[in-house]
Every structure is written in structure tokens, then in C-alpha cells.
Amino acid sequence: MRDTSARYFYDQLAADYHRIYPDWEASMTRQAQALDGLIQQELGPGPRTVLDCACGIGTQAIGLVALGHRVVGTDLSPVAVTRAVSEARARQRLLPAAAADMRTLPFRPAAFDVIVCADNSLPHLLTPEALRAALGNMRRVLKPGGLLLITTRAYDEVRKTRQRSTPPQVLDAPAGRTITFQLWDWHDDGEHYDIEHFQLLPHGKSWSVSLRRTTYWALTSDELTSFAVAAGFRETVWHAPENTGFFQLVLTARAPSTGECDERAGSLD
Incomplete structure (x- = not known):
């Protein structure tokens, strides 16, 4: 689980x-x-x-x-x-x-x-x-x-639109290039939502992906x-x-x- x-x-x-x-x-x-x-x-x-x-x-x-x-x-x-x-x-x-x-x-x-x-x-x-x-x-x-x-x-505003994701954020920062975005999955009550938080970092000729999950009350x-x-x-x-x-x-x-x-x-x- x-x-x-x-x-x-x-x-x-x-x-x-x-x-x-x-x-x-x-x-x-x-x-x-x-x-x-x-x-x-x-x-x-x-x-x-x-x-x-x-x-x-x-x-x-x-x-x-x-x-x-x-x-x-x-x-x-x-x-x-x-x-x-x-x-x-x-x-x-x-x-x-x-x-x-x-x-x-x-x-x-x-x-x-x-x-x-x-x-x-x-x-x-x-x-x-x-x-x-x-x-x-x-x-x-x-x-x-x-x-x-x-x-x-x-x-x-979020409760009205119930957005499903955040736009990818591409950063060329001192810490290194990073792409961050979230996917949102709303509960049936229309108030709580689960997020999947993605971070992509360059890894050779590919990307490494970190995924973390949690829940919020809007x-x-x-x-x-x-x-x-x-x-x-x-x-x-x-x-x-x-x-x-x-x-x-x-x-x-x-x-x-x-x-x-x-x-x-x-x-x-």
C-alpha cells in the first residue's frame, strides 16, 4: 500500500x-x-x-x-x-x-x-x-x-474549476535543470484531491523521474x-x-x- x-x-x-x-x-x-x-x-x-x-x-x-x-x-x-x-x-x-x-x-x-x-x-x-x-x-x-x-x-477558484493538473514548470536554475508538474485527482466530495508530484532531472541522455503523492483539502x-x-x-x-x-x-x-x-x-x- x-x-x-x-x-x-x-x-x-x-x-x-x-x-x-x-x-x-x-x-x-x-x-x-x-x-x-x-x-x-x-x-x-x-x-x-x-x-x-x-x-x-x-x-x-x-x-x-x-x-x-x-x-x-x-x-x-x-x-x-x-x-x-x-x-x-x-x-x-x-x-x-x-x-x-x-x-x-x-x-x-x-x-x-x-x-x-x-x-x-x-x-x-x-x-x-x-x-x-x-x-x-x-x-x-x-x-x-x-x-x-x-x-x-x-x-x-480551484473548487470551481477542479483543475486536473498544473502546467509543466521548466527551470534552468543554479541547482540544475528541472521540470516540475502535478496531476490532481479529485475525490467524490469535490473538496479533497490527491496529487502526484513529478520532478524530472537530466540523467545522461535521458531523464530521471521522481514521483511523490499526497492529499489536500481545498x-x-x-x-x-x-x-x-x-x-x-x-x-x-x-x-x-x-x-x-x-x-x-x-x-x-x-x-x-x-x-x-x-x-x-x-x-x-
């Missing part, structure tokens, strides 16, 4: 993840600047304590460290986390990181100013129960008034907003790429302030 879990997918992809970018170094800088702009917009000048709870190989986390933030990384994939720490060290950056499930984050309450969950990671959670557990844990480890940043594909913006609000987040706003410089949609949300928490607790007496 083939393993389509998110952990196995990213364990297998970790060594080649940088190949999905024309210039991974430039992408780290660009994405961190976009996220930092939102952090400053919401919280004011930094630096901030940041948890990247789906850090992967460090694409956002390393860039945020370079901007002065104190970042901790976690990811379901221990292989990806190991590479993130190594890549940070190679750039003389400190990135404490560990393998952890975002549904059971191993941190004390109110430990971070900001939580980042980027690269369409949250939609790997395939049930309402899993999504509620993750968002509840994110709120738990955020300080009162803290900021949540989630980035996803533009699923409102949550619309309204659906994800509802889950965030139910978890106790406030001030939920969706930001389009043209307004942030980030390549995906970004949801910003705030944990209740101390006053709001006290008021809510009092209402339950």
Missing part, C-alpha cells in the same frame, strides 16, 4: 525541494520580506518571536531569521527539519527546529508573538477535527494579541476563516498576492488580547 501521508511526501521531497524555485536564495529573501511587511503592519516594528510550524527546509524561516526575528521551526517531516537547520547553519543563521505535528505543538502557552503556517501546509489536514486541533494549538502558543499568518492556494477562504474564528481568532483578513508580494493568499488573524480573554472568561462564570 503506497504511503500518501504528508510526512512521507515531505521526507521524500526534502532533498529536492529547492528545485521548485528558479532561485531558492532569492525566494527566501522575497518571501520573508513579504511576511515581515505583514508582521510590521499588524504588530509594529520588530524583532518578534516567531514559530514557523510548517518550516519545511526553511524557505520562510531562514529569511525571517536574516531579518532579525527570533524564529523556531517545526515540521511534520524530520528529514525536512534536519535540512532546514543545516541550511541555516550554512548561512551563519541560528534556527532551532524540531519535528512536531502542528496539532500537538510542544511549547508552553503564550510563547510566541507570531505563528507562520505557509506554503499551503494547513490544507494537508483532511478533517474538521484535525483542523480544529491545529488552530487551537496555534492559538494556545500565541501571546494575547499575537499574529497568525496562514498561506494557501486560491481554493475559491478549503475555501470562507471555510478556513470560519475554522479560525471558531478557534478564537479575531480580525481575520485575507490578503491577495498583488498586495503583499507573497506568491499565495495570506490569511492574517489575531489572538484575543488580554482584555478580550478576561472578558470571555468572565462571561462563562
